[in-house]
Amino acid sequence: MGVLEQVRAYVIEDLIQNGHEEIADSLPLIESGKLTSLQTVELVMFLEERFGVSIDPEEVTEENFRSLATIVRLVESKMEVRR
């Protein structure tokens, strides 16, 4: 399962806790109210543990966490740097 699908699964099953919900890649997670600040921190911890990257508090911005697509872009850029 790729990065996008792993992140989508975590957001649906662990954060939103609604296995029946569909979340499009570009759905605005913050504007739609699906992502609170507490959930974002939990998501950051998941990303760091699952993908072995480090995300600074300064990088937790609306721009980076706007949608699944932007989150994955952030993670993959860090994975690329690590390689």
Next chain:
Amino acid sequence: MASASRVSVPPAVTLPSTHVAPSVTLSGPAPRVPVVRPFTADDLGDVVRLYSTVFGDRAAAMFLDRWRWSQVENLFPDDTPRWVLVADTGVVGYLGTVPLEYRVGGATVRAHTPCDYMVRPDYRFHGIQLMRRFMQSGRSCISCDDMAATIRVSEWLGCRRVGLLQRYVKPLDARALDRRFTGVPLPGFGMWAATRVLSCVDAGRRALNVERPAVEEIHSFDSRFDSFFRRATCVADATVVRDRRFLDWRYGVRSPHRLRKVFAVPDAAGGIVGYAIAFMPLGRSRAGQVMDIQIEQNSQGAGRALIDACCRWLRRHGAWTVHYHQAQASAPIPDRDLRRAGFHPRGGYQILVKQGNAAPGLNVLASRWRMVFGDCEASHSV
């Protein structure tokens, strides 16, 4: 980070006649990204209105009363930073702090506890900016939290766990047991009988306390407390600076905890060997609190007598349960004495600490902490 200047409380802050109930989600797209800036006196009205929006009018009125005590009349009013989160629509978030001094490894350090952290529901994502600003301010931070998500956020921002503030609960009235354990209403007579049994068991316990030192009620924190604090040997490495000034602020006439009672055990020389502070919330809560107990070493009989006195007073004032918290690393009352007195351990708060720039030589993380419920911000709004 600039500290907020001393703020005068306006003579009257009118709560909004209309407000959005907390359960209503404000609709519409969020405006541009909100920013954090230091609180100013002009923000107080907006902050109170925000509190009303998030928690309701009654809570907002209590917040204003508490705000005066914790933010304007605290021990270090010129070092009480506060911040607001501001969007195009106005103030959408707030974070206050409470400054106190702590003795750590023999040295004195000032640390701040975040308080009254709130964000308008439609800006929940941005609320963390407030906490991040505080954590970046270079100040030492001490807090107690029991919510896993909040603890995770604090740790992510640099706090570390240094101990558990263990909660103990003692039932006084069978109605508390009924709700918690059975969910089924007992017949009225059964409830009365069970409560009488609890009371008789307590009386039996008191009879077994063979030392049974006398306990007196205290009406002011007089000079005997100075002598007590000089003598009382504290085995903990880290604790709030506990003196008359602290007690006067925390539990004196200006404290929001109005229905409280201070007990002390006198010694033969006219001093005291220990004291305790009981508090009964006004309103519908039936959870009485023992906010603080401190005793001289080797005065365990005094500790038991003080706990008993608090429980009796709280029972007379309608408490169904008594709650008492103490840090496990350096506990004023041994666990076995609390259990013998009818208290049961029930969870607690994580003590979280972040070492600030002003105390580079102190190892607050390795110190054994002495703490009771009244020492932490969690107790301010009970």
